[in-house]
Amino acid sequence: MGVSVKICGLTEAEGLAAAIEAGARYVGFVFFEKSPRHVTPEAAAALAVQVPMGVAKVGLFVDPDDAALDRVLAHVPLDLIQLHGSESPDRVAGIRSRTGLPVMKAIGVSGPQDLDRIWDYGLVSDMLLIDAKAPEDAVLPGGNGLAFDWRLLVGRQMLKPWLLAGGLTPENVTEAIRLTRAQGVDVSSGVESAPGVKDPDRIRRFIARATAPIL
């Protein structure tokens, strides 16, 4: 099976259509109000109707309480919940059982000290997202266009299906996959022309390169 692609932070129909037509396996909607890619549940619901079967609708949350999850799920038929905050393993398990949806926990990596968390969360999460750890003073815990040292993942076993994220672009995604052997990749800022503005041409180029056979 080839590399799966998630295009995250979609806010309007043109970018969404480009992602779907180019073969994205996952499309992400950000429900974190501080993000320039934030969408309301109503706006996400209007986009979700454009998503065909076989493409998973992912809701990105940062430390959501139950009410926030319920509010979104009342409007948007999500297929997967992405947790990008400091949710504990217990909270991940709780969200999974409350919503009845599979969960993908993001793990921020800046050095080898972060890698043990892959095991802790692999036990309770359906999927893992290995992302660059955001700087202490960052407003966003992800979506900052920052990469980490991919060599940290070479030969690493993951307990669950996983995606690589953090600073990926059409220009570097081939090398990232070659080095890490990632099963999937997730991108947000690397396919934008400005923060929160998706560039359909960059989306198409990213997906074409990520899904091309790697020699």
Ligand SMILES: O=C(O)c1ccccc1N[C@@H]1O[C@H](COP(=O)(O)O)[C@@H](O)[C@H]1O
């Ligand atoms: O995209 C956002 O605005 C965002 C906000 C809060 C948490 C995570 C966010 N995005 C996720 O971050 C990674 C990496 O993004 P980038 O490609 O480096 O911009 C990705 O998983 C996004 O889903």
